[in-house]
Amino acid sequence: MTAILEKLAFYWTYPFVRYALIVGVLVALCSSLLGVTLVLKRFSFIGDGLSHVAFGAMSVAAVLGLADDLPLTLCITVVCAVLLLRTGQNTKIKGDAAVAMVSVGALAIGYLLMNLFSASSNLSGDVCVTLFGSTSILTLSRSEVWLCVGLSAAVVAVFLLYYNKIFAVTFDEDFAKAAGTRAGRYNLLLAVTTAVVIVLAMNLVGSLLISALVIFPALSAMRVFQSFRAVTLCSAVLSVSCAALGILIAILAGTPVGSTIVAVDILAFLLCSAVGRVLGGCS
């Protein structure tokens, strides 16, 4: 045990470890807050879809030779999120099909562009890094950490301020509209926030594993708790602790950060399911 603590103390002296922990925990917090709403709105897969869009946008930025790909990625992802969450309601292509289409399409186009125009000699390595985020969380700069802190604060503030409205719109959009709530506006807010969180989260776990961060804490919390408030709180706490634990294990055991976090999330889900069954919850 002391050996482990010593090892942790040793790693703690490196700034990149501290940065990784801060960013990891913040991203986990944001994605879990949104996760509850997205899962209940039947948009569990939007995390996956939008992260692939972000991947496509990143390869466009790489092809254009942009030094900083964040603004372009953010723009494209926000536009896609708005379109997807809007088409979910009343259009020819239904929500899940639209998400699947955009997700696969963006992935293919992104890979195609990288293949055609990439100057790098290690193409599959590049793609792998973007998709799985294998190292990017360990190479964060100080300014990226501050950016992440700022954006997370904004997401948490939006969520706290609009908590009641988000609940009303998620539970029953028609009723909320009839009672004079501008549901369209809150859906837009939700779409933009989702896009921001996903672009943010790509730095942590990479494209393919974002879905897990969005859905696992929410689903785990729903096994155990019965009210929206308790589910949201539990999901946030669970997500933050799983992320912190995952990062620590990854550092100690030398495993990939993203997949370790998801593995911890899966364990938490199994645990919660068991607890929910014992408590005789309504699952």
Place this chain on the structure above:
Amino acid sequence: MAQLTCRELSVGYDGKAVVQHLNFEVFAGDYLCIVGENGSGKSTLMKTLLGLQPPVGGRIVTGDGLRKNEIGYLPQQTAAQKDFPASVREIVLSGCQGRCGSRPFYNKEEKKLAADAMEKMQVAPLAKRCYRTLSGGQQQRVLLARALCATRKILLLDEPVSGLDPKVTAELYALIQKLNDEDGITVVMISHDLSAALQYASHILHIGDRVFFGTKAAYLNEFPQAWQKGGAAQ
């Protein structure tokens, strides 16, 4: 002046009308039942009255001090709500959302309103229970309490008794009747159940091949066979 006035109203989707040239008025304290075949446009009409979709033609005028956001609505349940983790209190309180405007949190007055509505609908003991564990009748009463938080004047109910057993159905009808009688709340209800419509309603709007609007007595004159159908079901 009437609370709701519809003039030459046509409703439908994507510019195609399902029902055309509806003319009717709803006064304070009326109990209007909208009856008609499946697919005749009852739900579409209600959504249009609520402002959830634009009318294809004609006008809806609200009057008698009724504002657009003072309508209480009891929608048909969606699949997503069946496994939604929310306590009864949270759901009833969300009915006050329209009163909040851009204020982020509920104030004391609204919490009191929600508590009163739960009391009135006899769901106060369930306040902390999870919505998805309730029986169908309890769920409908919770949603009715939520609608009461949104309005003191008019309730629009979309098939409130579908899927309920006869005993619970009768209880729910009695509860709605009480709101209409004692609190003077106007009721506009879509119903499949003609016998109940004839038992409780003061006015009937029949849509379909033949459109009819008038008092219950006039409806029975116009459609004498309806009484036999309704009577047989009773």
